Each structure stands twice: as structure tokens, then as C-alpha cells.
Amino acid sequence: xxxxxxxxxxxxxxxxxxxxxxxxxLACLHCIEESGPGKRMPDEMSEAQCRSxxxxxxxxxxxxxxxxxxxxxxxxxxFELAESVCGRGIELKVETNGVLLDAPRCARLGRAGVKSVQxxxxxxxxxxxxxxxxxxxLDDVLGGLRRLREAGVTTEVxxxxxxCNAGEVGKAVDLAFECxxxxxxxxxxxxxxxxxxxxxxxxxxxxxxxxxxxxxxxKSAEYGDRMRICFHEMGLLAELKxxxxxxxxxxxxxxxxxxxxxxxxxxxxxxxxxxxxxxVWEHFKTAWRDPxxxxxxxxxxxxxxxxxxxHRWVRL
Amino acid sequence: xxxxxxxxxRSWKSGEYKAAPESPNAAGxxxxxxxALRSFLRSKLEWIxxxxxxxxxxxxxxxxxxxxGAMKLxxxxxxxxxKFGGVLFETRSERVFTLSPTGAAVVREIAGGxxxxxxxxxxxxxxxxxxxxxxxxxxxxxxxxxxxxxxEQG
Numbered sequence: 465x466x467x468x469x470x471x472x473x474x475x476x477x478x479x480x481x482x483x484x485x486x487x488x489x490l491a492c493l494h495c496i497e498e499s500g501p502g503k504r505m506p507d508e509m510s511e512a513q514c515r516s517x518x519x520x521x522x523x524x525x526x527x528x529x530x531x532x533x534x535x536x537x538x539x540x541x542x543f544e545l546a547e548s549v550c551g552r553g554i555e556l557k558v559e560t561n562g563v564l565l566d567a568p569r570c571a572r573l574g575r576a577g578v579k580s581v582q583x584x585x586x587x588x589x590x591x592x593x594x595x596x597x598x599x600x601x602l603d604d605v606l607g608g609l610r611r612l613r614e615a616g617v618t619t620e621v622x623x624x625x626x627x628c629n630a631g632e633v634g635k636a637v638d639l640a641f642e643c644x645x646x647x648x649x650x651x652x653x654x655x656x657x658x659x660x661x662x663x664x665x666x667x668x669x670x671x672x673x674x675x676x677x678x679x680x681x682x683k684s685a686e687y688g689d690r691m692r693i694c695f696h697e698m699g700l701l702a703e704l705k706x707x708x709x710x711x712x713x714x715x716x717x718x719x720x721x722x723x724x725x726x727x728x729x730x731x732x733x734x735x736x737x738x739x740x741x742x743x744v745w746e747h748f749k750t751a752w753r754d755p756x757x758x759x760x761x762x763x764x765x766x767x768x769x770x771x772x773x774x775h776r777w778v779r780l
Numbered sequence: 781x782x783x784x785x786x787x788x789x790r791s792w793k794s795g796e797y798k799a800a801p802e803s804p805n806a807a808g809x810x811x812x813x814x815x816a817l818r819s820f821l822r823s824k825l826e827w828i829x830x831x832x833x834x835x836x837x838x839x840x841x842x843x844x845x846x847x848x849g850a851m852k853l854x855x856x857x858x859x860x861x862x863k864f865g866g867v868l869f870e871t872r873s874e875r876v877f878t879l880s881p882t883g884a885a886v887v888r889e890i891a892g893g894x895x896x897x898x899x900x901x902x903x904x905x906x907x908x909x910x911x912x913x914x915x916x917x918x919x920x921x922x923x924x925x926x927x928x929x930x931x932e933q934g
Contacts, residue, residue, distance in 0.1 A: 469864055469878040478860075478869050478876060527858030528871045555856060555871040579856060579871060646872075692873075713876070 471713040472749045476524035476742060478713040481727075483532050484514075484539040485719050490561050491598040493662040494586070494624050496654045496727075498775050499534040501599075508719040511541040513737060517717070518545065520741040522552045528579075532559035534719070537569065547576045555579040559622070563600055565608025567615075574615030581612055582620040582649065587628070588635040595628050596666070609643040620647040626666040630676045637683040637693060647692040650680070652699055654728065660772045700728050700771065704761045711752050715744065722777065725751055729760060732777045751780040849895035850934040851922070857930050859887050868930055877930070882914075886921050890931060896922055 471477075486497065487504035509517075521529060529549050536542055537560055549556045558573065562583035573581060585605050587593030593602040612619050621640035623633065633650070640648045652673065655663055668676065677697050684693045696703065707726055716724040721737040723744050733751040734744030751757070756778070764770050853859060856872045866884030868877040879887065885906070889899045900918050907914045925931045 473862065473864055474867065475862055478867065479874070525860050527860060527869050528874075555858065 471711050472752075474713050476745055477526055477715045477748075479528045479530070480521060480526055480715050480717060481530045481532065482517075482717040483534065483719050484536045484542065484545070485534045487538045488534045488561070489538060489563065490535070490600045492561075492586075492600075492658065493596050493598065494626050494653050494666050495658040497534065497657045500658065503534070505718075505720050509721050509737065511544075513721065514541065514545055515548070517721075517736050517741060518548055521549075521554065524741055524745075526554065528555045528557070530557040530559060535561055535564070537564045543569075543572055543576070546573070546578060550577045557582060557620075560584070561597065561600065562605035562608040565604075565611055567611050570608070570611040570615040570617065573612065574617050578617060580618040580620050580646070582622050583609055583612075584622045584624070585609075585636065585640065586624050586626070588632045588639050592629045592632060596624075596626055606639075606643060609645065613644040619643070619645045620649060621645045623648065623650040624653050625650060625668050625673070625676055626653060627668050627672065628666065630668045630672045633676055634679045634683060637680075637687070637691075641687065641691050645691060647694060648683075649694045651696045654700060654771060655769065656728075656771045656774045701761070701764055701768070704728055704764070708752070708758055708761060711748075715741075715748060723748070724777075725757065725780070728771065728774065729757065730774045730776055730778045731757055731760075732779045747780075754780045756780065850893060851890050851896060851899060851931050852893075852934070853887070853890060854930055854932050859884075859891070861888075868925075870928075870930060877928075882917060883921060886918050887925075890925075895933075 483497070485504055485508055486499050487501075488495075488499040489501060491500040531542070531546065531549075533539070536558060539545070546556060546558065556576075556578045557580050558578055559582045562585065565581075565583070583605060584597075585593070585602070586596050587602060590602045593605075594600060609619050609621075621636075621643070623629075623636050623640075625633065629636075637648050653659060653666070653668070655667070659666065677695065680693060680695050687693060704726075711726070714726075716727055717736060718724065721735055722732045723734040723736060725731040725733050725748065731751065731754075733748045736744060739747075757780070760770065853868075854870075856870060858869045858871060860867050860869070861884060862878075864878070865881045866879040866887060868879060868887065869875075870877070886899070886903065889902050889906075892899075892902065894902070896919075899922070900915055903914050903918050909915070922931070926933070
């Protein structure tokens with residue numbers, strides 16, 4: 465293995481996290497995006513623009529793409545784009561709220577050959593789930609996980625901790641395993657997007673977080689290789705300090721084609737409607753060295769509430 | 781529909797690998813681009829034919845492309861060449877392994893097919909290394925790839 469190589473040495477990114485649409489059929493209190501019903505951006509890319517990006521992804525040999533949103537399955541060309549990605553040998557992960565996973569859709573995802581579908585399941589009862597995911601039914605999500613499994617699709621579960629559900633995490637891990645999930649992802653909920661407005665009601669206390677991570681450690685030991693339990697205890701600031709030195713080889717594409725440096729910063733390093741993907745990648749490398757980026761991270765140390773401004777994009 | 785899709789559909793129907801535009805006066809006819817498309821298309825169609833012909837109920841001996849003991853990259857592992865060598869990306873765990881030029885050469889040989897002995901023999905021949913250093917390094921590296929679950933053996 466080669467030592468001392470960083471993302472800056474790569475000819476293209478390794479991972480494209482693509483938010484297909486900002487539209488969502490749920491109105492979640494803890495959403496870190498500003499998604500919801502009627503929240504489609506007015507300038508979201510056309511299918512032709514999406515296909516142009518996809519051709520560039522293939523040409524640049526980017527091996528891994530994730531479709532998210534909003535709810536990505538609400539994008540009118542979601543399946544066509546997913547099938548194109550998988551058909552070209554690229555690994556595709558779909559991040560969904562899970563409520564649209566009926567049998568035909570699950571079968572189509574199975575036939576397409578997606579690498580995995582990650583479903584948000586933020587509660588083990590309708591009461592806790594429904595309090596966070598306004599308009600959502602837990603039974604739809606659990607049914608979706610079961611139908612995906614029947615269709616031969618690898619599933620993962622994502623769990624966002626809040627004051628309402630942090631105490632359920634042990635049961636949530638068990639439920640994810642019973643539903644056949646291969647992995648369970650969680651971490652600290654971010655103070656950004658829709659979560660800013662509901663923070664006083666949803667933010668877990670540090671005491672809750674301590675218990676939360678203790679349970680996750682216990683569950684990791686219990687499940688071992690049977691189901692991966694992935695979580696980061698460190699807060700956002702610690703991660704950003706690390707990323708300043710070691711950025712991930714990842715581009716985050718917004719529904720309107722803008723490309724963010726990282727989701728947890730407000731900086732935009734390109735526009736795929738006007739620039740090629742490789743041009744944006746080259747600018748990504750220099751943008752990380754822009755003094756405004758390090759300054760923003762330093763400011764977050766004294767003003768953690770700055771994360772509430774992540775959706776006010778700053779072009780570098 | 782992309783140009784590739786158009787070409788693939790046309791070739792699938794006609795059975796020909798005709799990747800150049802129909803008109804000899806059209807741009808790109810007979811060019812390097814057309815030749816590259818032709819060879820790309822041929823490799824895709826050969827892969828499709830092989831996949832369609834595959835019968836999982838038959839043993840490996842009846843599949844000439846599947847050799848017992850053959851090494852291949854694990855299902856979710858992707859390889860890409862880079863100026864410094866290459867990268868292996870395990871997309872399930874999202875772990876990235878950067879490779880030196882020698883490591884990248886080993887992975888290229890894995891993609892070339894064959895069991896461990898065949899891969900090492902090809903590397904020895906390619907690097908013209910009578911000292912045995914390449915054999916040693918390649919064997920160690922293959923063991924590392926196996927330990928990390930980055931390669932599978934038939």
C-alpha cells in the first residue's frame with residue numbers, strides 16, 4: 465500500500481453523493497436538509513442534465529454513487545437513472561425514507577442490481593417514529609425493508625437520535641437485524657436544515673448521548689459480524705478538523721447541480737450545469753485550501769450555532 | 781438514448797459490431813474514436829453473450845472462463861488506476877486502499893485471470909526479476925488482499 469497519498473492525488477473522485485431532488489413526501493423535524501412536501505428547488509436539473517453528469521461519472525471511472533434527497537424516489541427519472549448507473553458497473557446506494565418501497569419498486573431495484581438501499585427508521589414504535597417523521601408510517605418502512613429483502617436487495621438502516629427516540633436505540637438495532645439489514649448507521653444529529661426550527665424539542669442531552677453510545681458499543685459486541693453497526697461518537701467539529709487535513713474523495717451534488725465541499729460546510733466548489741465534473745474536481749482540491757474554509761471551522765469552535773447557516777451557500 | 785445505447789441496440793439486432801456512423805462522410809468515420817467504440821462494444825457484447833450463456837447448475841469445469849482456484853476482485857471492490865499507482869475501493873465498508881505502481885500491477889494481473897501461481901508467474905515475467913523480490917512482494921501482497929477480503933478465490 466502506498467503511504468502519504470491523499471484525495472488531492474486522485475484523478476477523479478471515488479464517490480458521488482447525489483441529491484436528486486429536494487422534494488420529500490415527509491416533513492421530518494430532524495431533517496438536516498431543508499426538504500419536505502413542496503420543497504423541490506425551482507432550478508433542479510433536467511433529466512438531460514442528469515444524464516450528462518452520469519456520462520461524465522462513467523468516463524471518470526467513479527466507482528460509487530449514492531442517490532439521496534429529499535426523497536430520491538420522487539425524482540421523475542429515478543429508476544431510469546438508477547438502472548443506467550448500475551448498468552455501467554457503478555455501485556449504487558439509494559438513501560430513502562422507505563415509505564414508497566412497494567413490491568414493484570423493490571423488484572425493480574433488485575433487477576437493477578443496486579448495491580444497497582439505506583432506509584431511515586428513526587423509531588421502533590409508530591409513536592416515536594411518527595413524532596419525528598410527520599406523515600410517515602413505521603409499518604410502511606418495515607414492510608419496505610421486508611420487500612427489499614424478498615427482492616434480493618441488500619438493506620441498511622439509518623437512525624437519527626433525538627430526545628424522542630434515543631432511548632430506543634437498542635431495540636432499533638434488534639429490529640433492523642430482524643428485518644435483515646446488513647448495517648446500522650447512526651451518529652449525532654446535526655443542528656442544520658429543518659432541525660434548527662425544532663432543536664429545542666428534539667436535541668438529545670449529553671447524558672442521553674452518553675447512554676446512546678454505550679448501548680451502541682454493547683450492541684456492536686453482541687452482533688459482531690452478523691450486522692455492522694457504524695457510528696461516530698465525535699461531534700461535527702472534530703470531524704471537520706480532520707477533514708481540513710484529509711478531505712474525503714467525495715463530491716456532494718445538489719439537485720440544482722451545485723457541488724458542495726462537504727455537507728457540514730456551506731461552501732460550494734462548482735456548478736455541474738456550467739462546468740465539467742473533472743473541472744469541479746480540480747477546483748474541489750484548491751477550494752479546501754481557501755482560508756475561508758479553515759476560518760469557518762475555527763469559528764464553529766466558539767459559535768457551534770454556525771451550522772444553522774449551512775444552506776446559505778458560499779461560492780469559493 | 782445515449783450513443784452507446786443506440787449502437788448497442790443496433791448491433792444486438794444486426795449481430796454486427798458496426799460502431800462507426802452509417803455514412804462514410806459523417807464525422808468520426810474510420811477514426812480512432814470509432815475504433816475505440818468498436819472494441820468497447822465488442823467487449824460488452826462478448827460479456828453479455830457469456831453472461832446469457834452462463835448456467836449456474838453446471839460445474840466450473842464446463843465454464844472455460846471459470847477456473848478453480850482463480851482469483852478475482854471481491855464483488856464490491858473496485859479498482860482504478862492512478863498516476864501514483866491505483867486505488868482499491870471496498871464500497872460496502874467505504875474503505876479505500878491506495879496502491880503503489882507494483883500493487884497496481886498485481887491487481888491488473890488479478891483482473892487478467894488465473895490462480896495465484898499464474899498471477900505471480902506473469903508478474904515475474906513482466907518485471908524480468910530473477911532475484912525473486914517481485915515474487916516475494918506479490919505473494920505477500922496477495923495474502924494481504926485475501927486477509928482484507930478484497931479478493932475471492934474460485
